[in-house]
Amino acid sequence: MLVRKLGSIARLSDEERRAVMRLPMTIRPLPGGHDIVCEHDRPMQCCLILDGWASRYQLLAEGRRQIFSFHVPGDIPDLQSLHLRVMxxxxxxxxxxxLAFVPHEAIRDLTTGYPGIAATLWRDTLVDGAIFREWMVGMGRRSAYQAVAHLFCEMYVKLEAVGLAENHRYRLPVMQVDIADALGLSNVHINRVLRQLREENLLALRNGWLNISNWPELAKIGEFDPLYLHVDRLTA
Structure with missing residues (x-):
């Protein structure tokens, strides 16, 4: 999965692919709702998502949550812990x-021995920054209708890049409250927007699967331009 993700960011040589596949990994399943790493932790390893969805978040003093990224298979959502010691x-x-946990030391050895892989991982963190900027625009200037459309388009392109979406269809296992906390909206507001998108025959959401019925129109509504995701193979 990591090889495929890195390959969607930059071209890897056969030798680089083999080096990535030799990384020592400890595979561990975790239940939904479980914290993988917490604020103020000092992790000594990074995690690669092999299956399922995760999110980065912060809690305010009164308990309100702000999600500021969704992560899917192939992502290394705590890669910054390699250089920033405290979460x-x-x-x-x-x-x-x-999850596949990889010791920091193994990643350092890999990036020292293979500068091309180091550049690819650096590029991945730069793409993260581009996504954060796009989310800031969404929360600050897009309507709820536009923001939901944009998010669904973004997740499709991300999942398609690692082979987990096709024909404008993908598994969307998160709850409405997660989408609300990511977009800074209420759960009631998200419910209204989803109903409107369904009534306009733009998408269907059934049993955890999202089917985008009219990709050009949904992308137009969300003003979605996939350039900021910087993947090699962009969706049509």
Missing amino acids: DHSLCALTPVT
């Missing part, structure tokens, strides 16, 4: 997940 946010499993 300034928490990482939570939104669904049951399977």
Whole structure:
């Protein structure tokens, strides 16, 4: 999964692919709702998501949650812990997940021996920054209708890049409250927007699967331009 994710960011040589596949990994399943790493922790390893969805978040003093990224298979959501020793946010499993934990030392050895892989991982963190900027625009300037449309388009392109979405259809296992906390909206507001998108025959959400019925129109509503995701193979 990591090889496929890195391959969606930059071209890897056969030798680099083999080096990535030799990384020592400890596989561990975790239930949904479980914190993978918490704010103020000092982790000595990074995690690769093999299955399931996770999110980075912070809690305010009164208990309100702000999600500021969703993560899917192939992502290394705590890669910054390789250089920032103390976590300034928490990482939570939104669904049951399977994780591969890789020691920091092994990643350092890999990036020292293979500068091309180091550049690819650096590029991945830069793409994270681009996604954060896009989310800031969404929360600050897009309507709820536009923001939901944009998020669904973004997740499709991310999942398609690692082979987990096709024909404008993908598994969406998160709850409405998670979408609300990601977009800074109420759960009631998200419910209204989803109903409107369904009534306009733009999408269907059934049994945890999202089917985008009219991709061009949904992308137009969300003003979605996939450039900021910087993947090699962009959706049509």
